[in-house]
Amino acid sequence: MSDADLEEIRKGRLAQLQQRQGNGGAGGGSSQEEDRKKQESEARNSILSQILTPEAADRLGRIRLVKESRATDVENRLITLARSGQLRSKVTEDQLKEILGAVAENEEKSGGGGGGRIVINRRKGVWDDDDDLLDL
Template identity: 60%
Template sequence: MDDEELNRIRQARLQQLKAQGGGASGGRGAGGGAGQEQQAQKQQQEAEARQTILNQILHPEAADRLGRIRLVKEARATEVENRLIMLAQTGQLRQKVTEEQLKELLNAVADNKEEEKIVVSRRKGWDDDDDDLDF
C-alpha cells in the first residue's frame, strides 16, 4: 500500500467514527466504537429483561404508580424494582403485586432510608457587614 491509499483509508475511517458520534477517540483504536455499541446493546437488553419481569409481577395500577415514582425519585423506584425482582427470583411472590402492596413496600423502603439533612454553619464576627450600621 502506498501513502496515498493509507491516507484515504484513514480519512474514510475518521468519517465513519464521526458519523457514529465517536469523533477522534485518541488512542482507542479501531475497536472503540464497536465496544460502545455492544455496551449499549447489553444495557438495552438488561432494561428489556427488567421490564419484562416487572410486567409479569405487577398489576397495571402498581406499574403506573411505580412509573410516577420514577419521574420524581428515580433512585427510589430503581431500589423498589430491584427488591421486587429479587423477591420474584427467590420465589417469595405468590401473586402479582397490587398497588396496596407496592405502597407498603415503598413505606418500608422509606423507613429504612434516613433522609439527608443539610446543616448550614455560618461564621460569626470576622466579616460582619452589620457592624457598619453601629456608627
C-alpha cells in the same frame, strides 16, 4: 412467578450473553455497552410486567416520573423478592405502597435522599464581616 418462568428468563439472558461474546470483536465498546444496558432494561421490564398488576405498574411509572432513584430502589426490591421466590402472586397497588414505604423508611434511616433537612456548619475562627462590628 414460578421457578420455571425465572429459569426461562435466565436461559434467555445466558443465550444473549453467549451470542454477544461470539460477536465480541465487531463494533465499538460504547455500542456494546448500550446493547447491554438495553437488554438489561428489557429483562427488568419483563420481570416487572410478570410480577406487577397493571395498576401497580402504573403507580410505579408515576413514581419514576417524580423520583427515579426511588422507583429504581423499589424495582430492585421487587426483583429480589421475585428471584428469591417470596412472591406468591402478582404485586398489587396496595402491596407496592407498602414496599414504597419500607424503601422510604430505609432511606431515611441510612441518611440517603437528604430528607429535606439542611445542615449549616460554620467554621469558628474565620474572619467574618460581623467581627468588625464587635471591635468598635
